[in-house]
Amino acid sequence: MSANEERGLPWPALEPTTAGYWRAAREGRLVIQRCDVCGTHRHPPTEACYACQSLAWSWADVPGTGHVYTYTWADRPVTPQLAHLGVYNITVVELDATQGEPVRVLTRVDDVSREELRVGLEVEVAFERLDDESALPVFRPVRTP
Amino acid sequence: MNEGTWLRGRTAIAGIGHTPWGKRGEHAAKGHLRLVVEAITQACEDAGISPKEVDGYSSYVTNIDPAELFTAFGADRLRFATQTWGGGGGAMGGAFLNAALAVASGQANYVVVHKVMTMEGDNRYGQAFGQIGMKNPVVPGPMAFAIPYGLQAPGQMFALAARRHMHKYGTTDDQFAEVTINARLMAANNPEARFRVPCTIEDHHASPMIADPLRLFDFCMESDYGCAAIVTTAERAADLRQKPAYLAGAVGAAPYRYGHALMGSYNMPDEDFASSGQRAAAEELYRVSGRGVAELDAVMVYDHFTAMAIMSLEDFGICPKGEGGPYVADGNLRMGGPLPVNTHGGNLAEVYAHGMTHVFEAVRQVRGTANNQVAGAENVLVIAGSSPSPSSGLIVSGVR
Numbered sequence: 001m002s003a004n005e006e007r008g009l010p011w012p013a014l015e016p017t018t019a020g021y022w023r024a025a026r027e028g029r030l031v032i033q034r035c036d037v038c039g040t041h042r043h044p045p046t047e048a049c050y051a052c053q054s055l056a057w058s059w060a061d062v063p064g065t066g067h068v069y070t071y072t073w074a075d076r077p078v079t080p081q082l083a084h085l086g087v088y089n090i091t092v093v094e095l096d097a098t099q100g101e102p103v104r105v106l107t108r109v110d111d112v113s114r115e116e117l118r119v120g121l122e123v124e125v126a127f128e129r130l131d132d133e134s135a136l137p138v139f140r141p142v143r144t145p
Numbered sequence: 146m147n148e149g150t151w152l153r154g155r156t157a158i159a160g161i162g163h164t165p166w167g168k169r170g171e172h173a174a175k176g177h178l179r180l181v182v183e184a185i186t187q188a189c190e191d192a193g194i195s196p197k198e199v200d201g202y203s204s205y206v207t208n209i210d211p212a213e214l215f216t217a218f219g220a221d222r223l224r225f226a227t228q229t230w231g232g233g234g235g236a237m238g239g240a241f242l243n244a245a246l247a248v249a250s251g252q253a254n255y256v257v258v259h260k261v262m263t264m265e266g267d268n269r270y271g272q273a274f275g276q277i278g279m280k281n282p283v284v285p286g287p288m289a290f291a292i293p294y295g296l297q298a299p300g301q302m303f304a305l306a307a308r309r310h311m312h313k314y315g316t317t318d319d320q321f322a323e324v325t326i327n328a329r330l331m332a333a334n335n336p337e338a339r340f341r342v343p344c345t346i347e348d349h350h351a352s353p354m355i356a357d358p359l360r361l362f363d364f365c366m367e368s369d370y371g372c373a374a375i376v377t378t379a380e381r382a383a384d385l386r387q388k389p390a391y392l393a394g395a396v397g398a399a400p401y402r403y404g405h406a407l408m409g410s411y412n413m414p415d416e417d418f419a420s421s422g423q424r425a426a427a428e429e430l431y432r433v434s435g436r437g438v439a440e441l442d443a444v445m446v447y448d449h450f451t452a453m454a455i456m457s458l459e460d461f462g463i464c465p466k467g468e469g470g471p472y473v474a475d476g477n478l479r480m481g482g483p484l485p486v487n488t489h490g491g492n493l494a495e496v497y498a499h500g501m502t503h504v505f506e507a508v509r510q511v512r513g514t515a516n517n518q519v520a521g522a523e524n525v526l527v528i529a530g531s532s533p534s535p536s537s538g539l540i541v542s543g544v545r
Contacts, residue, residue, distance in 0.1 A: 002282075004293055010278035012289035043412055044290045050402060070312070070418070072304035073357040078275040078297035090296045092305060092411050101402075104411045106291045119312045136293060 002130045008081045011130050017045045020059045022134035030125045030137050032095070032103055034060035040100035051100055062103075064125030065142065066095040069104055071117055093123055093139055111140045149433045154545035156245040157382035157389035159255075160194070160375035161505045162187025166337060166496040167369030170265030180371030181209055181261040182217060188373040193386030194255060199375070201225030201253030203244040204260055205236035205499075214257075225253040229397060232408060233270070233299070234447055235532020237500030238426070238539045239397030244376035254381065258374045260501050264367040270497075271367055273299055274408075287409030299449065300364055302407040303531070304356040307452035309419040311358060313467065316455065318358060320470035322349035324451035325362050325493050327478040332490030334516045339366060340494040363451040365492035372501035374508075379545055390508040393524065393542040394434030398425040399534030406533045416466070421453055421531035423460035426538050430526075431462075434540045438462050441540075442522040443510050444484055445503035447530035448491040457528045458486070461538070480517055488517035500529045504541070511543035 004011040012022050017033075024031040032041045035049035036056035048055055071091040077083040088108060095103045109123055123139040130136060162184050164172065172180055189196045196218040202211040202225070211226035225247040229239035237260070244256035262268070267276045275297035277284065284292050296302060310316045325344050332338035344362065352361035382389035403422050404410035417424065431437050444463060448454040455469035463484060464472035478486035489495045489506035496502055507525035509515040515522075523544060529537040 005282060008278075009293055009295060010282040010284045011293050013283045013285040015285055015289075018289060044287050044409060070305045070309040072301050072308060072359075073354075074295060074297070074301055075354045075357055078272050078301075079279070081279070082275065082295070082297065085295065088295055090294055090301055090305070101412070101414070106294060106296065106409075106411055108294050119308070130293075138294075 003128070004130055007085065012134065014134065017047065021045065022130070024059060025127050025135040025137045026129065026133060028127055030062050030064040031059040032062050032098060033057050041098040041103050042100065043103050043105060062095055063097050066093045066123060068109065068117065068119055068121040068123060069094040070119060071109070073114065089117055091117070091139070105137065107137060107139050109139045109141065116141065150435060152245055152249055153393055153433060153435060154391050154542070155249040155379055156376055157379050157391045158374050158504070158508050158541065159377050159382040159385045159387060159389060160188040160190070160192025161508050162189070162191050162373050163498070163501070163505070164371040166339065169269060169367035169369060170263065172369035173263040173265035177209060177261045177263065178213055180263070181259050181373065182214070184261070184371035184373040185214070185257050185259060188257065188375050191387060192375045194375065197221070199255045199257050201244065201247050201256035203240045203247070203256050203258050204228045205231060205240040206233070207260065209259065209261060225256055231397065231535050231537065232532040233449070234499035234530035235536040236397060237504070237529040238395045238527070238537025239535060241376065241392065241504070241539050242395040242397060242537070245392050245395055248376055248378050254377060256376045258376060259372065260499050261371040262499065263369040269367060271298055271300065271364070287405045291409050298356070300356040300359055303450045303453050304359045305407055306419060306456065307358055307450070310452060310456060313419045314470065316452070316470035318350065318360070319346055320455065320474045321363050321451040322346045323473045323478070324448060324454050325349055327473070328448065328487055328491045328493035330479065331488050331517050332494035335490050335495055338490040338495040340490070359450060359452065365449045365497045368497040370496060370498045372498050372505070374501070374504060388512045388543070390511045391542045391545050393436055393540040394430050395537070395539035396426055396429040396433060397535040397537040398429045399536060400425040403534045406531070408533050419456070421456040421460045421536070422534070423457055423528065423531065423536050423538070426536050427461040430538045430540060436524050436540050440524050441484060441526050442524055443488060443507070443519045444486045444526045444528065445489070445507050446486055446528040447500055447503060448487060448493050449497070449530055451493070453531045457531060461526065461528055485517070485519050488515055488519065503527045504539070507541040511541055
């Protein structure tokens, strides 16, 4: 059973071109699709490289750090079934250390206050288990001790 | 001759029709087919033709089957049936483009562009992605990268663009409010509009925050409706009941890597993220129509969210990129301004009908029959909704 099922949220289908993303997350790795020919990273997964049109690609590990690009707060539950989630954020993070045009992922930033979440905030990846096969990459602020 | 200009002025909208506007769920018991058939009947009456003469159907993101429609009306034959892609009301202009191509090339004589929606129960647009999750909890495709994180509604999706626009250009919620204030002022003169009570900046700011930075008064309403428009050749239109509303141009287009936009892409160029994603549609529309901003007399812009209407005005060059906030706050949208916007009240104040009502109002403006009539309106730009690719637009003109 997916952990998201208990939350009342859907979960990702593991499809031929996307399954590796969610499976790697279950292993604690953030991977991004990368062109075998020109090295360009791309997301969400596509069937061809936007830069060189090659069809050959592999999953490539990335450091999992980045910064907040934009965000919203879900102040009102969209359906009554989601009220138990409380107010949560939905955030787009732009990742570090990718090749080509910037790579952004839609995600959530945990352990962050309303005042702290701002465009530019530095964040790092964490993983939220869904089931034995997959997990969601989420993020949290980089805390320098 | 410039490439792509062949269709210019060859076709016209000859009739428009719709059911009474309903609050969400109000007309659900009638069923979609009945609603769209009522709208088509009204549009044919407006044009002065029999629905039996309609031999083509064009729509967008619909489950209405043309097989039902032409059979119901007893047409001698069906000669054209199509629909186009894009989300919500984004594809509206593409449906008019398909209709225009069909009649201009002689594939059909009268093509109906139709759209119907009822927003009862699990058809509520305001809960759109939440409903997807409840109907099928395993999400395929690009939206798998969004919905499982709790991105459950269009308001949350467009809030991401609104926040980025505020960050990049300094746009404010006072400026968002002006879009609603203008819509309510226009609706006050429209007896069919739902929200006809004036709204102030204070009213806007006092409305509850739903998807920060978007408040309740930044959201359009949910509605039930059936809508239809008759597209035919300019020559046939000239012999019908109404003054023809010529299609100077209609396009469906999207810019580089725009993909599924805020429903699952997030990797378009930065300039297009903080936008309505309509740069390409705007450039194509001005090219094929031979019209520019200087030739326009009014603009009907899809206003599912105040912030997106501002970004659409920027993408279509009504004001420079990033200056949409100050542009609307200066009162430029209102009657008497340089380019009145949403003279019917739009999605925010009249009804939410996925772009069809914006076309209807453009038709009324060039006919000279609008409630808020712009004197001598000749060219009216209609901007469809910011949406997954492709979005669209059209220019309705009183002259060929």
